[in-house]
Amino acid sequence: xxxxxxxxxxxxxxxxxxxxxxxxxxxxxxxxxxxxxxxxxxxxxxxxxxxxxxxxxxxxxxxxxxxxxxxxxxxxxxxxxxxxxxxxxxxxxxxxxxxxxxxxxxxxxxxxxxxxxxxxxxxxxxxxxxxxxxxxxxxxxxxxxxxxxxxxxxxxxxxxxxxxxxxxxxxxxxxxxxxxxxxxxxxxxxxxxxxxxxxxxxxxxxxxxxxxxxxxxxxxxxxxxxxxxxxxxxxxxxxxxxxxxxxxxxxxxxxxxxxxxxxxxxxxxxxxxxxxxxxxxxxxxxxxxxxxxxxxxxxxxxxxxxxxxxxxxxxxxxxxxxxxxxxx
Amino acid sequence: xxxxxxxxxxxxxxxxxxxxxxxxxxxxxxxxxxxxxxxxxxxxxxxxxxxxxxxxxxxxxxxxxxxxxxxxxxxxxxxxxxxxxxxxxxxxxxxxxxxxxxxxxxxxxxxxxxxxxxxxxxxxxxxxxxxxxxxxxxxxxxxxxxxxxxxxxxxxxxxxxxxxxxxxxxxxxxxxxxxxxxxxxxxxxxxxxxxxxxxxxxxxxxxxxxxxxxxxxxxxxxxxxxxxxxxxxxxxxxxxxxxxxxxxxxxxxxxxxxxxxxxxxxxxxxxxxxxxxxxxxxxxxxxxxxxxxxxxxxxxxxxxxxxxxxxxxxxxxxxxxxxxxx
Ligand SMILES: Cc1ncc(C[n+]2csc(CCOP(=O)(O)OP(=O)(O)O)c2C)c(N)n1
Numbered sequence: 219x220x221x222x223x224x225x226x227x228x229x230x231x232x233x234x235x236x237x238x239x240x241x242x243x244x245x246x247x248x249x250x251x252x253x254x255x256x257x258x259x260x261x262x263x264x265x266x267x268x269x270x271x272x273x274x275x276x277x278x279x280x281x282x283x284x285x286x287x288x289x290x291x292x293x294x295x296x297x298x299x300x301x302x303x304x305x306x307x308x309x310x311x312x313x314x315x316x317x318x319x320x321x322x323x324x325x326x327x328x329x330x331x332x333x334x335x336x337x338x339x340x341x342x343x344x345x346x347x348x349x350x351x352x353x354x355x356x357x358x359x360x361x362x363x364x365x366x367x368x369x370x371x372x373x374x375x376x377x378x379x380x381x382x383x384x385x386x387x388x389x390x391x392x393x394x395x396x397x398x399x400x401x402x403x404x405x406x407x408x409x410x411x412x413x414x415x416x417x418x419x420x421x422x423x424x425x426x427x428x429x430x431x432x433x434x435x436x437x438x439x440x441x442x443x444x445x446x447x448x449x450x451x452x453x454x455x456x457x458x459x460x461x462x463x464x465x466x467x468x469x470x471x472x473x474x475x476x477x478x479x480x481x482x483x484x485x486x487x488x489x490x491x492x493x494x495x496x497x498x499x500x501x502x503x504x505x506x507x508x509x510x511x512x513x514x515x516x517x518x519x520x521x522x523x524x525x526x527x528x529x530x531x532x533x534x535x536x537x538x539x540x541x542x543x544x545x546x
Numbered sequence: 547x548x549x550x551x552x553x554x555x556x557x558x559x560x561x562x563x564x565x566x567x568x569x570x571x572x573x574x575x576x577x578x579x580x581x582x583x584x585x586x587x588x589x590x591x592x593x594x595x596x597x598x599x600x601x602x603x604x605x606x607x608x609x610x611x612x613x614x615x616x617x618x619x620x621x622x623x624x625x626x627x628x629x630x631x632x633x634x635x636x637x638x639x640x641x642x643x644x645x646x647x648x649x650x651x652x653x654x655x656x657x658x659x660x661x662x663x664x665x666x667x668x669x670x671x672x673x674x675x676x677x678x679x680x681x682x683x684x685x686x687x688x689x690x691x692x693x694x695x696x697x698x699x700x701x702x703x704x705x706x707x708x709x710x711x712x713x714x715x716x717x718x719x720x721x722x723x724x725x726x727x728x729x730x731x732x733x734x735x736x737x738x739x740x741x742x743x744x745x746x747x748x749x750x751x752x753x754x755x756x757x758x759x760x761x762x763x764x765x766x767x768x769x770x771x772x773x774x775x776x777x778x779x780x781x782x783x784x785x786x787x788x789x790x791x792x793x794x795x796x797x798x799x800x801x802x803x804x805x806x807x808x809x810x811x812x813x814x815x816x817x818x819x820x821x822x823x824x825x826x827x828x829x830x831x832x833x834x835x836x837x838x839x840x841x842x843x844x845x846x847x848x849x850x851x852x853x854x855x856x857x858x859x860x861x862x863x864x865x866x867x868x869x870x871x872x
Pocket of ligand 1 (some may be wrong): 698699729732
């Protein structure tokens, strides 16, 4: 079977959904052919196929973009809105948090808001402080939104399809450093259900709970540690919120140890919620405290050695695992 | 009648009168209930602005969409939300439009076309664009009207939405109810341009300021904007000059509103003016009174019903957060 990159996977999923449902349309800055098919080429080729009403290149107006997506969703369509970089969600937070997330609830279920907000970010690209943040915790903290991020191309295809199907708002976070990752193409119609984690690697000594690009680090560390006789299980959440609690707790009950890992800064991050919940629910199985790894609590720096020092690295992960299993 | 006034036919006048009085009687009733201590909820008075909402709603078709604000009682009742459901929601009852989970500031009733009532100033305009975009995408011929205050015109979303609507020629009508105040801040203390409508020119869109107390100005202006939108010619901004004759919300202090100005504005009260127009059109006092009596009776019954209605079950807090998928 052919391999596809994550970029292709996302493009295929959107293309397929647009072909299947005339209510699916995209809007965002630079998304149409005239502007080059999206900064990261995710919508490349689609405006030629579906026209400029269904691939709407917008002004630089994040509030208007998300507001339009919300309104169109209330009228029964399934918009996919692109916020070019995740840091810019600050500009349209009102539309996401006060409107998209709450209109189902506040209307007593009458006006669900099925929108997908695609956005991209990632540390390690040299974009500096205002273009690199992982802000998933902001959204995970708001009831009424799904927060999704793929760690490989096949999942990207399946999660995007499921996100477009979902009858609620989805924040779909794409890590720039993952766009080039290749997987075997799972083929048309492939869906990865929201809210289902993947056991990316089985192990018995410790569970790493992570998502997005850091899944790659976790898998790489797990492979290295295998040689030293430490067996690491890697859980890829895929959906960060609401997350697959059953899979996480089952894994921790099995291994007795847990480490949460994410690129977002550590304080008040999703790792804190995961750790607290694991502690409460798996206390009897735990052989030690749940450990947390996240980014440094500062803005993402520009100089590449600083940026590399900022981001959790494999050495940190190895050190924490060894400390946890008592082999440091 | 203004010399350049466009004539409105008798049926339409009667329609506007009925809607206006529905808004006014609802407002009076709400204030009475609050004063009597029978209910204790936030209520944003629409006294002085009744005609604007009523005439605007009369310019729409039944299935057109509306987005309004916490001060949306006028749009909601004039567009035709079943009033028992409206009162139920305002009193937080299970029988309300939103099962008591929205409340006075968040009334939604898609069947009536009331798609969003927002408590966040200025945030309705971008959403109205989206409703209009959906209509444009699927060719359903609907128009979306969004109502907001003068204060909202200074929010970023206002400007983003105006530009986007004009760019795509969306079938949307922006209705600014310039009631001269944004909470405690008078118009001149928040905006230095003479009016809001002139901003439309900056986006390439028609903009007009009308006397919101004159039915012969409000209705034709909104109707023209609605027709234009329906013809596919794009959005318009209509600014209706009116006056919030009470504090920001009912019971709030309004000492910052100069009494002389209040007195002056009382002379502009849209209700006696509308009544005069009706009489000029050979409606009789008796006919007009009997319409109001009918509305009062309907409202009284709806309020009794709402007061007696059950509260939502506590389990409702867990429902409608996300779609329940089993
Ligand atoms: C974004 C935002 N800022 C502040 C407020 C608090 N607030 C509620 S109503 C209001 C005044 C709005 O005035 P205007 O838009 O003229 O509408 P009006 O109340 O006169 O109908 C303010 C400041 C709010 N709800 N939303």
